[in-house]
Amino acid sequence: MRLWIFISMLLLVGLSHAQNYNDYFSQDRLRLDLYHYGTDTTDNYSLKSFIKENPWSGPQSQLIPEMQHGRYIVQVKAKSTGTIIFLKPYNTLFEEWQDTKNAPFRERIFEESLFIPYPKIPITIEIQTRDEKQDLFTIWKKDFDPLETWVEKRNRTTEFVKIHGDRNASNAVDIAIIAEGYTEAEIDKFMMDAKRMKNFFLETEPFNRYKSDFNFYAVKSISKESGTDLPGENIWKETAANTRFYTFGSERYLTSLAYHKCMDILTDIPHDQVVILVNTEKYGGGGIFNHFSVTSVDHFLSEIVLTHEFGHAFGGLADEYYTSSTAYVTHPELKYELIEPNVTNLVEFDKKWKHMLHDTTPIPTPDTDEYNEVMGVFEGGLYLNKGVYRPVRNCRMKTNHADFCPVCQDILSRMIKYYSGQSND
Secondary structure, three states: OOHHHHHHHHHHHHHHHHHOOOHHHEEEEEEEEEEEEOOOOOOEEEEEEEEEEEEOOOOOOOOOOOOOOOOOOEEEEEOOOOEEEEEEOOHHHHHHOEEEOHHHOOEEEEEEEEEEEEEEEEEEEEEEEEOOOOEEEEEEEEEEEOOOOEEEEOOOOOOOEEEEEOHHHHHHHHHHHHHHHHHHHHHHHHHHHHHHHHHHHHHHOHHHHHHHHEEEEEEEEOOOOOOOOOHHHHHOOOOOOEEEEEEEEEEEEEEEHHHHHHHHHOOOOOEEEEEEEEOOOOEEEEEEEEOEEEEEOOOOOHHHHHHHHHHHHHOOOOOOOOOOOHHHHHHHOOOOOOOOOOOOOOOOOHHOOOOHHHOOOOOOOOOOHHHOOOOOEEEEOOOOOEEEEEOOOOOOOOOOOOOOOOHHHHHHHHHHHHHOOOOOO
């Protein structure tokens, strides 16, 4: 069964190279605002609205990505033939909610937005998720005709400024930086913060090798109040993106539960990745694969936190730490290989970074000073100290005091090349 799935993926990737973007899609983008809801054992979607925006800034030369390591996938088919013409993986806050202690006892709703190129032909949109074996199955399906008259069209109301890059949006990694918790009097501070964070980002490996492949946009979204919500301290602020600490009860977990509001800020602004800069000195952040990266800006570790969270949001990388407290009470099924590319349980390690190891490196690798500079298979990762392994002793996905390891750098480099239209051969 797994061999057939692997062969099918290879055929899909080959098909994506053969397809012509302009045969199926325009230069606009279609935004799907959705509600994602359920408990620890139920998983449902409901459509709020279709919204037509401009421009589509994603890749046009590879419609089905090589790497599909998200828990969820949005898949687009030509309705007349059933041919898959677009695919994108992603993760969600909802799936994290499913692993919390309250999820078995109550249903909860989360806002999500998905973006696909605006079609020229009738299409079928499917959302798929993975079962415990990591096999995909469909949980939501909707037909869409580009001639539909009930599609919404909104006007951009937020000013933005390009602060780096000169690439066409379709051949670059487009990063939109949202100002959060900045009043009108603090927008100049936001511009300085955005440029400071951008500069640090572009000096970090591997991003420093691809500076010309990035476009950065500073989005001047104005908040009525400065700062962000601190629910654990009964502090509430009226802000542009409605961010908050204490997500799922974790004080340092900084996210936004008002995702549709965030996407309204970005109407008609190019973006492949969304970064939310929160005007506070409190330590914290969050990152969800192909949704957003969030960080505070005035803590002494803020720049490093951004790159860590971007590892989640852009690369789909897993946390490699296992000693810090989290809100999660359940853990991944260890009978099957983990989906995240930078951790393994050794079930199918041949598909991970085994090819990058020296022949003499022991598997597992002792977590001792002797192997400080060695890539191996070190036990501990994904919040577990046993049964899950990481590539090096210390990596940016494990600690704030290390660089991205070679495995993470390889994944991030591949993602940059995908968005900028380069080959990963």
